[in-house]
Amino acid sequence: MTLPPLPRRSLSRRLFLTLLAGGGGTVLCAQTTAILVPFLRPLPPAPEAGRVYAGRLTDFVVGSVTRVLAGRCFVVRLDAGLLALSQRCTHLGCAVPWQAAEGRFHCPCHGSTFNTVGEVTGGPAPRPLDWLPITLDADAVWVSPTQPQQRAAFAPEQVTEL
């Protein structure tokens, strides 16, 4: 038995409405996503709020490692100049303290160690500590903790020469 052929119509009312609902739903989902992604994006930090006073130039003796609590970083005085290192462990973000007795940074979370210029000497950390830009204002030293710079190795241009 063969069924009688359906009336040929290029676009029935039902098909038109189905396509309209499906297409409209797709557009709604797409536009929701398009709104949500920028809506949930974190706001950038205010550039000026990010500058933290670290101390006077004369405070930093060659070979010293000074903690800047407000900047969550350390300022290292090398022979060539100043190097600011973020205290965030590059492994999982713990605050890495400077251990003067050991002469290195030693993370309490998973035991990563870093030398005075922030290079990994042990433990699971995948890359050196991030460095932070330093600005000199006469003899006042400022660091910018909101602009951590990732790096694969220590290089002289990360040091603010004096």
Next chain:
Amino acid sequence: MTSLIDWLTRSRVWRSFFRHGWPDNARDRALVMTTNVFFHLHPVKINRASLRATYTFGLGLVTAIAFASLVVTGALLMFWYAPTVERAYPDILSLQTAVPYGQLLRNLHRWGAHLMVLTAVLHLARVFYTGAYKPPREFNWVVGVGLLALTLAGSFTGYLLPWDQLAFWAVTVGTSLASHLPGIGADLQAYLLGGPEVGQAALLRFYALHVMVIPLALALLTSVHFWRVRKDGGLAVPKIPRDTVLAFPVVAVIEVMLTLAVSLGLLLLSLAVDAPLEAVANPNLTPDPSKAPWYFVGLQEMLEHGHPFVMAIAGPLLAGLFVAAVPYLDPAETDAGVWFGSRRGAWITALSAVYTLVGVPALVVLSNAFPPRELLRGQAPEWVAQALIPGGATVLFTLAPLLALGVARVRPTRREALLVLFTLLLVTAAVVTVIGFQFRGPGFELYWPWQMPDGYNPWDSF
């Protein structure tokens, strides 16, 4: 008595409430299930085998009850808590010291959360080992895996809210994992935290997720989960013998009794043990050791042995995909509803468990004594020591039992092969959780639990 009930059930008030008579006969007991919104998730008749305590252990039900209790205690806690960096910690302090029963409510919420994670995992294991994921229940298994993921997300987002040292650093460590995803990692972490690090934006985001987004998603998905159980003919049980009873009042009694038991257990625990609260969060001072919440401490343990991407992202992601795909890897409809499928299945499971119980601690000790990362530092590229060696060892360890079955000329069925792999995964997760929780001390070094230095006791921050 009978005339009183007759009078009651014929009254207009009763009939406006209930669309069934007094349920002392089969007809009205069936009508209870079909005309009551809360009961209609149950079938009218239920297979006697699915009521056996040693078949389900009531684990799914206990998980749902724990969730319900969390909704109630969580809503109450919201009356005394503001998600701001300035107020969160003092609010918890005053909740514990000034608000009558505040400490008790907080304890109930915390122990309820632990219970829900625990029973959700055990329920997953029960459904797997009884083959209850088999057709037509494949997709409901996937829904269940989604529910487990949401449960963990709910628990993790709640972990930050007390804003103490425990919360701050567990979430710092946990979200830093995301930053190791190649390409999008840093962005993903920033979206989660609302900024580059854990701060006010992160607290607010976690709060919104914890009290609104995740509970809503859980409630929705739980409804789907229950509804599909009902539509698939109740719990998976062997087809024969078919032996059914009217579900009302049997299931109602079981459910009320379990609710009472869970409430009593949580109440006694909450009276006996207080939820931990450490010093207020300090972004400049990481406590030593800093551990993730117990259900993620296994991941933290894995991190000790390789690159974060391999051990804590790629590995768990593959494991999660494998678990979600279980019903599609074993589509045979036979032996659903039978623990381990057969005696041989039970033996294979037991052997896999023993293999993992011995093998994983051995691997951990080996990797701790001869860490490839330190031995090869500067001599081989980092990806060899951090990815190739630990990743390769994990793959070999996983596939070895299947190879052994092949050598022994045991031709495992698909279900038996899955029993091996799933048992391996489950026991590994349990073992690394126990090692990370109980055997790691200051500096995340290995110690015997009875030789922990500095008076460190992991249970203080449970």
